[in-house]
Amino acid sequence: MVMELIDKNGAATANPREFSGQWFFTNPDTEDFTFFWNGTPYTFEAMKTSPFLIVDATPIEMQSIRKQAAYKLAQRMFGKSPKYKKLEKDSQGKSSPQYYDPKVEYEPFIQQCLTALPVAQAKMGKKQKRSFDVHTDPKTGKPVTKVLGEADMGSTSLVDEAAREE
Numbered sequence: 001m002v003m004e005l006i007d008k009n010g011a012a013t014a015n016p017r018e019f020s021g022q023w024f025f026t027n028p029d030t031e032d033f034t035f036f037w038n039g040t041p042y043t044f045e046a047m048k049t050s051p052f053l054i055v056d057a058t059p060i061e062m063q064s065i066r067k068q069a070a071y072k073l074a075q076r077m078f079g080k081s082p083k084y085k086k087l088e089k090d091s092q093g094k095s096s097p098q099y100y101d102p103k104v105e106y107e108p109f110i111q112q113c114l115t116a117l118p119v120a121q122a123k124m125g126k127k128q129k130r131s132f133d134v135h136t137d138p139k140t141g142k143p144v145t146k147v148l149g150e151a152d153m154g155s156t157s158l159v160d161e162a163a164r165e166e
Contacts, residue, residue: 022051022053023051023052023053023062023063023066024049024050024051024052025044025049025050025052025066025069025070025113025122026044026048026049026050026112026113027044027045027046027047027048027049027050027073027113028047028077028109028112028113029046029047029073029076029077030046030047031046032044032045032046033046033069033072033073033076035068035069035072035073036128037054037065037069038127039127039128039129039130040124040125040126040127040128041124041125041128042069042122042123042124042125043122043123043124043125044122045122045123050121050122051121051122052066052069052122066113067110069113070109070110070113071106071110073109073110073113074106074107074109074110074113075102075106077109077112078105078106078109083100083105084100084105087100138163
């Protein structure tokens with residue numbers, strides 16, 4: 001089955017690839033790109049187009065996930081661009097940094113994720129469980145969080161405060 005795409009002028013054009021129900025993702029960057037979805041890493045080789053499939057996602061969800069991956073890659077690629085480096089240099093020493101419109105700046109990079117390159121295979125890793133340090137109150141034994149202190153405008157640990165009172 002050949003899908004037809006509608007261009008900006010409303011004319012139908014044939015998709016250069018036959019749509020087989022499989023989604024593809026292109027990594028146009030010079031470094032491999034790893035995208036996490038539900039704790040599972042998906043690594044896409046640099047300068048390659050890879051099949052991208054998440055088994056428990058519907059086609060609409062899959063398209064949304066692809067867009068999120070493209071957005072993350074676009075952020076990384078724009079951060080390495082000469083334009084971003086110039087904005088960063090111009091912002092040094094100023095109270096408000098130079099502004100850029102992410103929608104405008106990321107769009108060329110996002111579109112590159114849709115351009116076909118040599119096909120490769122995405123590497124899917126094992127689901128990774130992230131752990132966070134849990135601090136407990138020495139008196140109650142219950143977990144506590146860090147809060148901002150008014151005096152120092154920094155973070156103050158309730159655990160440290162409780163330990164000092166003892």
